Amino acid sequence: MTKFSDLNLDPKVLKAIEDAGYESPTPIQAGAIPPALLGQDVLGIAQTGTGKTASFTLPMITLLGKGRARARMPRSLVLCPTRELAAQVAENFDTYTKYHTKLTKALLIGGVSFKEQDRLIDKGVDVLIATPGRLLDHVERGKLLLTGVQVMVVDEADRMLDMGFIPDIERIFSLTPFTRQTLFFSATMAPEIERITNTFLSNPARIEVARQATSSENIEQVVMMFKASRKDREGTEKRKALRMLIDNEGEKCTNAIIFCNRKMDVDTVAKSLKKYGYDAAPIHGDLDQSQRTKTLDAFRDGSLRFLIASDVAARGLDVPAVSHVFNYDVPSHAEDYVHRIGRTGRAGRDGKAMMICVPRDEKNFDAIEKLIQKTVTRIDNPLAGKEDPAKDVQAVEAKPDHEEKPKRTRSRSRKSAPKEDVVVVVEAPAEAVEMKKEPAAPEVQKPAPKENRGRGGRGRGNDNKVVGLGDHLPGFIAMSFEERSEN
């Protein structure tokens, strides 16, 4: 098997890789690093979670190791679709420039002050990591010249396309010298992406990560078919259903991302969970960047248990140990489902994805099953048979805010109360039996914060062996565009 040490990387980069505890590159790394080091353009067709980031940061650091940056003229540029992803790439650079103390970088993202960014640009940076809007903002203010860019990376190009960034990307391409080296990554090759690569890449080495034979078997997937007793109670009852799903998982649910389709629902669900004593916080694009960063950091380091999120967190976010993903809403694009549940079961771990599906979402749900080519285990809504399911919901919700602390204990005690029996009735007998409420553990405590949450700690220190820098790739995600549209 290939080792990093076979790849002609700068010894100082190799040392940093070793420190981070990695030996063997993932397929995308093994494929992309050699041509990148030779100065060739690279077209990488790979999803997040394949070790994609390091497949460009490692050769970039090696190439940039020689030479020095000039003021206002960065030598390389990485474009990312969201601020969080940009920040994640920046962290990746930090990890592997450990022994390149002279290499400088700047993170140019929106929502934060220009001041620090301007200062860094003026001093001269080797690596610029940016979201398109803020980057162009700097350019327009005459603070930044892209004529010195030797290496340009476009990450998550298909998501850029989804978000309408393609004109910006084209514009940024046109501001850089055409002699630059381009490393371009996309999960799929949509026609528009194909066009861009034909225009801006020259004779690229094309690396496509092998599709996994099976579809993310380490993620157990269930769906609760849910119908509110009355339309105006849907929100309340759905939130109750969510709490039941969470409580039923007990300690197996060490932490979770809960996805909603709308920002408003993200706020509502987060607020509701907090009220019920769950350790929860929201993240979406309307929140302050400082808030977003703080929340994500807390979730990463294990001090926040539930992250309630819009699709801003659906793709690419790398939190090594997320035990559960809850889809409070069925995503309206089947592909988003794949991205969302891909936040769990990472680095070879097991994960569980649970979704609530209301009647009007059934069409979207069908599309999801079609895409993943798999039947998702149904669980019934245990509230459905009740005479007045909303009654006890409202009784609790009407209560004043509860004390913060014994959330786990509380949910347990509620569960053990006869009135609140929340045994989940299971349709599919075989696999889903474990969904039934288990006898309460004698002593319930908050799950200990995980070790090895930090950078480079991915997949280490547990039983699961992880190869390379990357994580597990849910197999069906790697289907080509054509393959998917065939269905």
Place this chain on the structure above:
DNA sequence: AAAAAAG
């Protein structure tokens, strides 16, 4: 139909 990104 909504989210994201520049304000």
